[in-house]
Amino acid sequence: MWDYLQHLSYWDWLAFGTLLLILEVFGAGGYLLWLGVAAACVGVLTFLFPALPWTWQLPLFGVLSVLSAVLWWQRQRHAAKPSEQPGLNRRGQELLGRQFVLHEAIDGGRGKIKAGDTLWLVSGPDLPAGTPVRVVGQDGVLLKVEAV
Template sequence: MWAFLQHLSFWDWLALGTVLLILEVFGAGGYLLWIGMAAATVGVLTFVLPSMPWALQFLLFGLLSIATALYWWRRQRSAVRESDQPNLNLRGQELIGKTFVVHEAIVDGRGKIKVADGVWMARGPDAALGSRVRVVSQQGAILLVERAD
């Protein structure tokens, strides 16, 4: 083991980098990409400076791995942005505050309202067919409504 460590060549580091990059293909979220690049960098440095001691090679690999993983982590966190359309793909949320026509009378708190070219289940005070209601909230696929005066 000591003999192997004392005679690490640039091929060993390039092989480690290649293995890490292959493992990244299976979905490590980017972290193995940067650690593989750190191994490849140590391999290039070992090629340029073949007399570099193995302890320094491992130290460089560790420092580069930590630095690149932290870089990736910080970059991923800064990439999260607030949307200018927070209700996008939340169809019921965009309906809150709007007024619609009752499609099926609301009886005992349950009925249906016409929304564009579709029909939504609604809960709220009793309302006759054709009356107008305002959406106040959403619970899953059910819109909570109140009478629109």
């Protein structure tokens, strides 16, 4: 084992990095990506400096692994900003607070409104068709309304 460690070549590091990246493809969730990149970097450094001893290669791998993971984590944390359109891809959220006219009467707690070209199922107090209502909530595809 000591003989192997004393003669680590760039091929060993590149193979280790490739193995980590392949394992990442199978669903590690980003954990092995930065280890694989760090191993590849150590492989490149070992290629450029063939006399680099293993006592420097292993700590260099550790430092590069931690550094790359921390830098990526900070970048992701700062990149996550609130959306300008929070209701995007959440059908019905854009209807909250808007007023519509009942397309079908609410009978037994259920009725329909027409929003644009879509009929939405609504729940609320019994009201006749043609009554103006305001959307006050949503439960899945069911909109909750109240009379205006």
